Amino acid sequence: MANYCDSTYRITGEASELDALYELMTRLEKEKENGNWVGHIVTALNGEIPEHLYVRGWWDDLEREEDSISFHLESAWEPLYEAWDFICSKYESLSAYFIGEEPGCEVYLKRDHPEKGWFTDNYYLDICTPKEEYFHEYFTKIDDAFRYIEKITETNIITADDIEGLNSAWSEEHPDAYIYLHEFQEV
Template sequence: MANYCDSTYRITGDASELDTLYALMLKLEKEKENGNRVGHIVKELNGSIPEHLYVRGWWDDLDRESNCIRFHQESAWEPIYEAWDFICSKFKTLQAYFIAEEPGCEVYLKRDHPEHRWFPDNYYVDALPPKGDYLHEYFETIDEAFRYIEKISDTNIITADDVEALNLAWGEDGESYIYLHEYKEV
């Protein structure tokens, strides 16, 4: 069974091209069994799925906003952004932007629009403190993440190595942990 990668996507470009892609996505949802599969779009635009292209994923919460198409995607193991880049390449102006996380394989990736900054978070803290409840928070800067970790741990945090040392100390009880993940820009 695959680990699911959760992603949020925004596709930008010329309004007429956005309308065309959006209409295609709506049509596929209605006409095909499992019509929200990414591979259906690739087949519709290309005739077949290129052998090198991984398309195992599906979208939901599809919405046409004024300047983009927005949707949530679940895919196996990774955000399959190459598939969306391929789809966008079939149009002159479309570009795909996203943020994705798949904790099991430690995949934290994003591509944000330089002007819109839809995905400002760059760090994710995931923790189960000793004698505490599960915590998770998102941060724009590593300094904000360090200050948060200091607050929940009462420990001075200056570097990512300090977070790893804290994780090892917490892990001695066998259940507690703290992880700091950085979203890599692709």
């Protein structure tokens, strides 16, 4: 069984090409069994799925916005950005931007639009305190994450090493306690 990756996508480009892709996606949703499978788009645009291309994913919440197409993507293991780059390459102006996370394999990836700033989160914080209190937050700046950890733990956090030290101290007395600070890698 695969670990599922949750991603949010936005496709940008010329309005006519956005309309064409949106129309294709909505038509596939209606016509095909498992119509929102990414492989259906690749097959419709290319005739077949290239051997190197991984397409194991399904979109939902498809919306045509003023300057983009947006949707949620659930895929196996990774955000499928190579598949969406391939799909966009079939049009002259389309580009894909996304943020995706698959916590089981610690996959945290994103590609943000330099001007739109749709996916500004750079860090994901996951905490289970020794008192079994759970906290999950996203941050743009690492210093904001450190301040948040300080507030929860009442411990001074200057660097990631301080987090590791706190993790070690917690795990000695409370093996289920943890602090994970993940950084989204830009691709």
